[in-house]
Amino acid sequence: MDDRNKKTGRIQSAPENFLDADLAHEITTKGLNPERRSFMLKSFLAASAAIASGSAFAGKAKSAGDPNILNLPEHSTTLGKPVTANPYGVPSKYETNLLRRESPGLTRVSAASVSFAPLQGLFGIITPSGLHFERHHQGWHDIDPSKHRFMINGLVKNPKVYTMDDLMRLPSVSRMHFIECGANSAMEWGNNAVPTVQYTHGMLSCSEFTGVPLSVLLDDCGYDKKKGKFVLAEGSDGSGMTRTVPIDQALDDVIVAWAMNGEMLRPENGYPLRLVVPGVQGVSWVKWLRRIEVGDKPYATKDEAVHYIDLMPDGQYRQYTSIQECKSVITSPSAGQVLLDKGFYNITGLAWSGRGKIKRVDVSVDGGKNWKKARLESPDLPKCLRRFNFDWVWDGSPAILQSRAIDETGYVQPKINELREVRGTRSIYHNNAIQSWKLAASGELSNVQTY
């Protein structure tokens, strides 16, 4: 796995020398008192271009000659790049290792596959759109929005075809929600072979979506309030992606969305139109959305009759289990990372629930024997990621790090053995178990399962 090198986990990168050691010692132990600063500044001014600020801190002392002559780094002494050097900006060249990645061998072809978001290197709750996980069933296209059409038909008085311009004139809402593939953490049902949090939990992202509530469109078309019990959502890619959504859910908080994180959807995420079904597994968030049909019964499409069903121990399948139950994971420190020394660490991670808000997150460093409350960051939104942080001083002993989320319904995230008692070990979907990371005395972290 190419993302397991030392650069990926920030915790791992060793400090490099920058300041001359003696000068750094002097600065850190004595501070830059006015006299000293004045002397340094004079030395510096004599040797180099003037800087407007009184501090000559960020320099590197020359080892030869006068040790007080500072050479400031290039970025402090030169004219930088102009505004709109990148009219659409990109990350730093030092961040090129943080990418979404495909799991080699997981699927036969990359057009019907998954790429995982690099949770170990992300912060807060907003997933950068460039790193949003991908799950395609027949690849992705960049569709011309001026040619795209969206139809509502079935049990409606006035079936309609909308252009993008038609839709974008309608009353819109903006809401932050997580999206998780139903198969996230799938490999954890049977074993714990998956090496990093990117691959165990990386089919998870969170964005601010903007669009028109589906309820507005269903009203606009005069849906049949007596007979209409379900809607079918259909994508326009070649996979024939179709999913059933119960009408109560469709009328509640479902959005026909064109925007994600402030701009139009990215092509990989359904540009120019996708369904947002808060709390429900990603497959129902139909991308490249072209049609909603109102019907009187579930449609039992291939992606809800053959795929996205839960195999139970008795050989039966559970169908239409689409709500993502309460779950959490520590994203850092996590498997594949290495703690380079003892001392203070900020344990951080994400919690979410398809049923509503997160009420509490607990963290354990001893494999679940003892739990302490983590700090929850804002905002506090339903069906949205919640970032948690936890203060921890590592004494160098082996440890097992876990997080456990509790949502506003009172539901507590289960242990993997509790889930297996009900579901067996051969499921693919809907694994929301507590995740364990084993920390060795060497500082190395790995994926383990504890019971």
Add this chain to the structure above:
Amino acid sequence: MDDRNKKTGRIQSAPENFLDADLAHEITTKGLNPERRSFMLKSFLAASAAIASGSAFAGKAKSAGDPNILNLPEHSTTLGKPVTANPYGVPSKYETNLLRRESPGLTRVSAASVSFAPLQGLFGIITPSGLHFERHHQGWHDIDPSKHRFMINGLVKNPKVYTMDDLMRLPSVSRMHFIECGANSAMEWGNNAVPTVQYTHGMLSCSEFTGVPLSVLLDDCGYDKKKGKFVLAEGSDGSGMTRTVPIDQALDDVIVAWAMNGEMLRPENGYPLRLVVPGVQGVSWVKWLRRIEVGDKPYATKDEAVHYIDLMPDGQYRQYTSIQECKSVITSPSAGQVLLDKGFYNITGLAWSGRGKIKRVDVSVDGGKNWKKARLESPDLPKCLRRFNFDWVWDGSPAILQSRAIDETGYVQPKINELREVRGTRSIYHNNAIQSWKLAASGELSNVQTY
């Protein structure tokens, strides 16, 4: 202005033909009843590759030959691009006109200039990091984070130099805040020549920031609680950017931040470290942050003694006026856009206050004679943008569109003439007046000032 063409304002783009007109009419007026759909599907199957879905909606009828033979668009019949085709994703090729832009002639050199965020084409509150506004004083650099150092000195017991790794181990917080340049809307003091909302209000962005509270670092260094009244923040670019922050503010919600919208800061926004000073004008959010000094009085640096001061009508200057007062603007429809027909429109915009949360936003379509409450989107956070939406049916008459925000302190966004009574017309900074967009009967929108 090259962004005033028909592509920028989504409201402007005329629908293009896609479905054969007769077929579209049939679909929209009659719906696709099962028999009809079955017939269409059979025709389609006979002529083209099978699709798994029962709908052949998204096609275009051939004008020659059998009008019922549908050709689906290429994206519905071909294998798309694989996952990680872009390991770090980019916007659609159809969105290349939505860019941050420099205002020609506003400044002498582009390295000490401004680029504006294209508010007219943004949604929700999160600014895509690639479109975050820029304001540099000596250009931007991409600094190697492994070599970057951050120092705290001055009135502290233990001055310290931190590496990025040191900082990122500390307790972190994630919070959403707006950042607005103090000079945003500067051109509106004297006239109304600025043609679009990108140039009137585009020095405004909003992101989720992650970092360590400055209070944690000041405690870590043992700042002098008696004598320490102010801190100085210093950037490491060549401009010698230095700003004073009162200690109470520094200890309240100021963050030494490394992340923005889930990933490391972009180079143009201070990578790898910037100060986040919620509610305060952008210049104090020092980029490429290298030093905080604790002192006993304001530092009166060049950027708070010569620049970023408010010229009053009597020739005196106001200094240290750094909090961004309550403000709002309609981002669409807005100047430079054209409404192509009458009927329903969603009026949408942004509101914010450096004093806390937004309590209410009112919208007027008659130049401020009558006001109605707008809908506010979630989340409801202090010192953060708030998206508002307002239902409106345009009857084709001329109109003047305005928004007016009220924050949780009860402060009401002023009219431009109210501000001018106090501040005159020669200020540059801190213009938070109500913005007016004039809608002509032709559908064209322009920037006007009403009294």
